[in-house]
Amino acid sequence: MIPTILAWEQHLAHNRRRSVHTVRAYVATAHRLVVFLGEHWGGAVSTEQLAGVTAADLRAFLAFRRTALGNTSAARELSAVRGFLDFAVGVGATPRLRGPRVKRGVPRPVSPDEAVALAEDVAESAAEPWLAARDWAVLMLLYGAGLRIGEALALTGAVLPLGATLSVTGKRAKTRIVPLLPQVREGIETYVALCPWPIERNVPLFRGAKGGTLDAALIRRSVQAARGRLGLGDRTTPHALRHSFATHLLGRGADLRALQELLGHASLSSTQIYTAVDAAHLLDVYRNAHPRA
Structure with missing residues (x-):
């Protein structure tokens, strides 16, 4: 199993170009999963056995981990598990499991x-x-x-x-x-x-x-x-x-696509969160300034 995890580490670092922190976190998750499955199944875990991981196994692992994780961290843990199993077994072979609902926070800019x-x-x-x-x-x-x-x-x-x-x-x-x-x-x-x-x-x-x-x-x-x-x-x-850089540019009329490039976001969805910041700011202005608010 160790060679598979090492190969996963190399894949993340060189093929996926993940950051050092992300690679470290994902590899740690892979180790935790293998140790848990060994105890859960009652024996050493081989790469071939990972093909038999069920949704119930994953739910048991997440339940075990939830004592130490909030919703956001649990969602990241599940994402890392899926990535590792897809790498080890093959894309599409991992059972799909709905992750915990994560409330997306709105960045708090400063003036x-x-x-x-x-x-x-x-x-x-x-x-x-x-x-x-x-x-x-x-x-x-x-x-x-x-x-x-x-x-x-x-x-x-x-x-x-x-x-x-x-x-x-x-x-x-x-x-x-x-x-x-x-x-x-x-x-x-x-x-x-x-x-x-x-x-x-x-x-x-x-x-x-x-x-x-x-x-x-x-x-x-x-x-x-x-x-x-x-x-x-x-x-x-x-x-x-x-966050403030992004919010202030958006408030002055910056285009979302241009802002995406300036921030280095891989997807536009990551940039769109700032529209919520701007809307929240406008609502605060309205509540504080409008005589009937």
Whole structure:
């Protein structure tokens, strides 16, 4: 069974181009499933036996896992199980099973003033000027260009010198071109000028205090501390800045297809969630401003 899981891991990483985190999570699910089936069936599980997995077996596995998972995580677990069984046994051989109902959350954007205030507070709390410039540049890439935190930290010195656009590699190694606002470009250039570490083409653009790769957890912790000082909600995270970028563009008339390209979404359905954000915002304006609301 281990060779099958290893082959599944290679398939996810190289053929499907899944992220390291996704591969790790899906492989862990495959291991959990095999261990569970071994105990459930009372013996070692072979690849051939996986063809005999029934809907009842899958329901039993999910019931076993539900003590540790919410609806969203359970749905992801079932998706990983389906993918593994389809790979091991053959597409279409896995019994279909309705997953848990997942309520799709609507992103909570922050206002432009809040986004800038958050970035300023994070920068002002930095220990050194070059670290302040770094944190400001990273957060401005999230809000001003719609990058994911991982995409911003994956940039290398090859993006220099900066132009009017930036080439970004996102999920599944998909590359997209995003425009750089003058303020965002100026923020990055200021950081580059102050950074004490040489920024070569093949090294990370954003460096840690000791010259290594900047850890996303550090940015998240800085944002968490800043939102507490500013009185912002718990959902004000680095990713919320990307949501805000999308929502504000949509509110100013951006086309959904264009927004899909800017965000690097694989499908339009992923982008359409922002229409709900805009509608919710309009409803809030109506309720707060209309005399008969």
